[in-house]
Amino acid sequence: MRTLNTNLNSFIMHSVLIIYTLICMFPVYLLINNAFKSRRAIFKQPLSLPNEDTFSLAGFLKMFTRIDFSIYFYNSIVITVITLFFVLLFGAMAAWALSEYKFKGNTMLGLYLALGIMIPIKLGTVSILQLMNTLGLVNTLTGLIIIYIAQSLPLAIWILTEFMKQLSKELKEAARCDGVNEYQLFFYIVLPLLRPPMATVGVFTMVPVWNDLWWPLILAPSNGKQTVILGMQQYIGQYVTNWNAIFASLSLALIPVLIFYLIFSKQLIRSITAGAVK
Amino acid sequence: MKKKFPFHIIVFLFPACFIYSIFMIYPLIDTMRVSLYTQNLLGENMDDSSGVRTFIGLRNYYDLFFNDTWSWHFWNALKNNFYFFILHVSIQTPIGLLIAAFLSNKELKLKSTYRTLIFLPAMMSIVIVGYIFNLILSNLWGIPQTILGIFGLEDLYQPWLGLREYALITVSLISIWQFVGIPMMLFYAALLNIPEEILDAAKVDGSTGLSTFWKIKFPLILPTIGLMCVLTYVGNFNAFDLIYAIKNIYAGPEFSTDLMGTFFYRTFFGYQHQLGNPTMGATVASTTFLIILIGVLIYLFAFQKRITRYQY
Numbered sequence: 001m002r003t004l005n006t007n008l009n010s011f012i013m014h015s016v017l018i019i020y021t022l023i024c025m026f027p028v029y030l031l032i033n034n035a036f037k038s039r040r041a042i043f044k045q046p047l048s049l050p051n052e053d054t055f056s057l058a059g060f061l062k063m064f065t066r067i068d069f070s071i072y073f074y075n076s077i078v079i080t081v082i083t084l085f086f087v088l089l090f091g092a093m094a095a096w097a098l099s100e101y102k103f104k105g106n107t108m109l110g111l112y113l114a115l116g117i118m119i120p121i122k123l124g125t126v127s128i129l130q131l132m133n134t135l136g137l138v139n140t141l142t143g144l145i146i147i148y149i150a151q152s153l154p155l156a157i158w159i160l161t162e163f164m165k166q167l168s169k170e171l172k173e174a175a176r177c178d179g180v181n182e183y184q185l186f187f188y189i190v191l192p193l194l195r196p197p198m199a200t201v202g203v204f205t206m207v208p209v210w211n212d213l214w215w216p217l218i219l220a221p222s223n224g225k226q227t228v229i230l231g232m233q234q235y236i237g238q239y240v241t242n243w244n245a246i247f248a249s250l251s252l253a254l255i256p257v258l259i260f261y262l263i264f265s266k267q268l269i270r271s272i273t274a275g276a277v278k
Numbered sequence: 279m280k281k282k283f284p285f286h287i288i289v290f291l292f293p294a295c296f297i298y299s300i301f302m303i304y305p306l307i308d309t310m311r312v313s314l315y316t317q318n319l320l321g322e323n324m325d326d327s328s329g330v331r332t333f334i335g336l337r338n339y340y341d342l343f344f345n346d347t348w349s350w351h352f353w354n355a356l357k358n359n360f361y362f363f364i365l366h367v368s369i370q371t372p373i374g375l376l377i378a379a380f381l382s383n384k385e386l387k388l389k390s391t392y393r394t395l396i397f398l399p400a401m402m403s404i405v406i407v408g409y410i411f412n413l414i415l416s417n418l419w420g421i422p423q424t425i426l427g428i429f430g431l432e433d434l435y436q437p438w439l440g441l442r443e444y445a446l447i448t449v450s451l452i453s454i455w456q457f458v459g460i461p462m463m464l465f466y467a468a469l470l471n472i473p474e475e476i477l478d479a480a481k482v483d484g485s486t487g488l489s490t491f492w493k494i495k496f497p498l499i500l501p502t503i504g505l506m507c508v509l510t511y512v513g514n515f516n517a518f519d520l521i522y523a524i525k526n527i528y529a530g531p532e533f534s535t536d537l538m539g540t541f542f543y544r545t546f547f548g549y550q551h552q553l554g555n556p557t558m559g560a561t562v563a564s565t566t567f568l569i570i571l572i573g574v575l576i577y578l579f580a581f582q583k584r585i586t587r588y589q590y
Contacts, residue, residue, distance in 0.1 A: 006385075009487075013380045017392045020377060023455070024396050027410045030421070046421060086293075094294035101287050113294070116302055118574055120516040122539070123567045124305030126312055126546060126560040131305060150301035153294050182286040211403035213519045229403050233523065236409060246413070254406050261401045265394045273467040 028254075035059055035251035039244050059248030063235070066245070069252060071224060072231035079141055079227060080209050083148040087205050088198055090149070091156030096186050098157070099164040100172075110161065116154030121147070122214055132219055143219050144227075148212075152205040159204070163197040164190070200271035203264050210257060228253045306567070312560035313338055319553040331557065338561035348545075348558070354533055355541035356569075358446055362537060363514040365450040366457075367507055373454075374461030374506070379491060381462075382469035393466070397459035404456065408523025411452045415439050439524060442534045449535050453520055457513075461506045468502035469495060508577035515570050518543065538566045 033049060034042045041054030050056075063069065098110050121128075128147065129138070137143030167190065175185050216230035226234065232253045236246055261268075315331040316338065342348045377396060381389055399407065414421045417437050426432045438448040472495060480494050518539030521529050527544050529536035544552070546559030 010383075010386065013383065013386060014388075017377065017380055017388075017396075020373075021392055021395045024399055024458075027407075027414060027455075028398070028402075030414065031406075031410050043419065046419060047424070090294040090297065093290040097287050097290035101284070103283065103287055109291070109295075112303075113298060116298060118512055119306065119567070119570070120512065121302050121305075122516055122518070123563045123570075124302065124309050125542075126556050126563060127305035127308035128301065130308075130556075131301070146297065146301055150297050153298050157294060183289075186290070207401055211405075213403070213405050213522065229405050233405055243413075246409070250406050250409055254402060257401055257403070258398070261398060262394070265397070266390070269390070269393055269397070269463070272463050273470055 028258075031247060031254065032251050034243075035247040042243050042247070056244070057248075059242075059244030059246070060252070062242060062245045063248050063252075067231065067235055069228070069231065069249075072226050072228045073256075075141060075225060076210060076228040079144050079148065080206050082145050083152065083209050084202055084205050086145075086149050087152045087156050088201060091153055091201065092160050092191060092194055092198075093186070094153070095157045095160035095164055096190060099161045113154055113157050116151070117158060121151045125214075125218060129218060137219075139220050139222050139225050141220070141225065144215055147215055147219065148205075148209045152209070155204055156201045159197055159201050160194065163194065167193060196267075197271070199264065199267045203261075203268045206260070207257065228256075309560045310564045310567070312557055313564045315557050317555075317557050319555060338558055339565070342558070342561050342565065351533065351536065351541055351544075352562070352565075355536045355538050358535065359515055359517075359537045361446060362450050362453075362517070363511055365447065366454055366510050366514055369451070370454050370458055370461055370510065371503060371506065373458050375465050375503075377458075377462045378465035378469055379495075381466050393463075397463060399456045400459040402456065404453075404519035405523045407452065407456050408520045412439065412524050415448070440531060442531045445525075445531060445535045449520060449524060452524075453517070457510075460509075464502055464506055465499060468499040472498050504577060504580070508574055511573045511577075512570055515539075515566055515573075538562070538569070542566065 030046065034046060036057065037050045037054045038056035038058060041048075041050065041056075045054065048054075094113065098106060098113075132138050132143045135143075137146070171189070172185065175189050180189070210227075211229060212227070213229050213233060216225075216227045217233075220226065221230065232249045235249055312331075314333060314335055316334045317331045342352050377392075380386065381393060413419055415438060417423075417435075423432050423435045426434050436444065438444040476494065476498075477490065480490050485493065515538055517537050521535050521537055521540045522543075525535050525540075527540055527547075527549055529540045542559060542562045545562050546554055546556060548554030
């Protein structure tokens, strides 16, 4: 009776989970699947996989003749990588100071820096645009990078501070006894230990930056400075009628994130559920 | 004499504090300052700092709330945004909770596959999600008709995104579809966090399955549900991309999908014959800020008190 019950339970659970997983994957499947099909097949058999008759790269070819997606990819990669580098470096430095040293105003400063986790930076758009104008950073990748660093720092500092509080005291004291100064201690001993939380911070920084539409739309909308998402959005805005090209450009914008996510998903999920795993 | 502040602490803190203060906190405060001014609209260069601004106190807020030029759009966007939020909380939370409860079951196989795939949409760009659903739901393609047809319900199909009474619900459901993974993951983590001893004790007392869930697990993860609500609230009042991708800034039909984000964009940059208005834009942004702040404070007072932390 008990095993029957357990089996029934697990059957119900699996059914619900499978149905929900299918609901989650269905649009993604439709998108990528149809990017590789001919126009006729997109409309005639949208659900079936491409075969010899229906396979087509027309959308991708069409897209590449119209716009230079490689520039957008270059921009997005530059922005994401540079942002990530500075967020990790500055974030780790600040987190180190907050978690390691006792000084007046430590808690207040921590709270001040944590404010940004809750407050969306978008609300400062009016002044940010004005500031970027004054600094001559409109339509530059630098402007975008600075905003993304500012936006990503609060969460990065918070995650890294939590982690650094767990670093062993003995290690730090031993290093200090060996005459290592505070900078060396941080850069040569602490920083290399931060790899696991840095992967988490990396995902939480890179994904929103890569996917963002708002700031490219406002700060760098003109030719040659678009990110993948903005470039794709403008492209689709112009050529709404060509379904092949739409599917192709959407897939192209989506696939890098999918690959990135599938590589790091274990790490990411483990760190979200961290504490539980311990 | 005061003790000198250790120099290395300043070096460690300076870069982050500098960038964060200049490019995040200062603009937020400055936006509130700008909302107290008015400025001649010259059409072009509306982001130009040279435009002469005059201090007018809270006039912009008065106009936003009560003057017909702005108030209809403002109250409309605000109402839509609350509706958007309520739909999120009332649909996303139960689904997320159900999936998390299933996943937290120890004997369940394929757990990590489900987890990874259900969380996947949350990693996608909202713009891409918007476009996909725009295509899927368009009557040119016929996907919903085909699916409803399997159950013999093809007559139920309507171009939901284009109908005034359904557009906002449809947009909300799309957003919920995308972000269900986040509550799922948070609830899942919270469920795993419940100490074994408590569950063992419950078992000894003869509590099983569902009753353990409702009487023991659910109250313990209530703080996480509260946290999820406030995160959703902040995210919802910050939403823009989805409406922009599906409906552009006009948030049609007849502004029925207009949210604070799209309203802000139209106010700031202008649309059709209306000129962009930076000071009014700042007013909309500051009002949104206050709305978010009120939500966060309610959360802090209502939920934070009950939070219990487990020591490991």
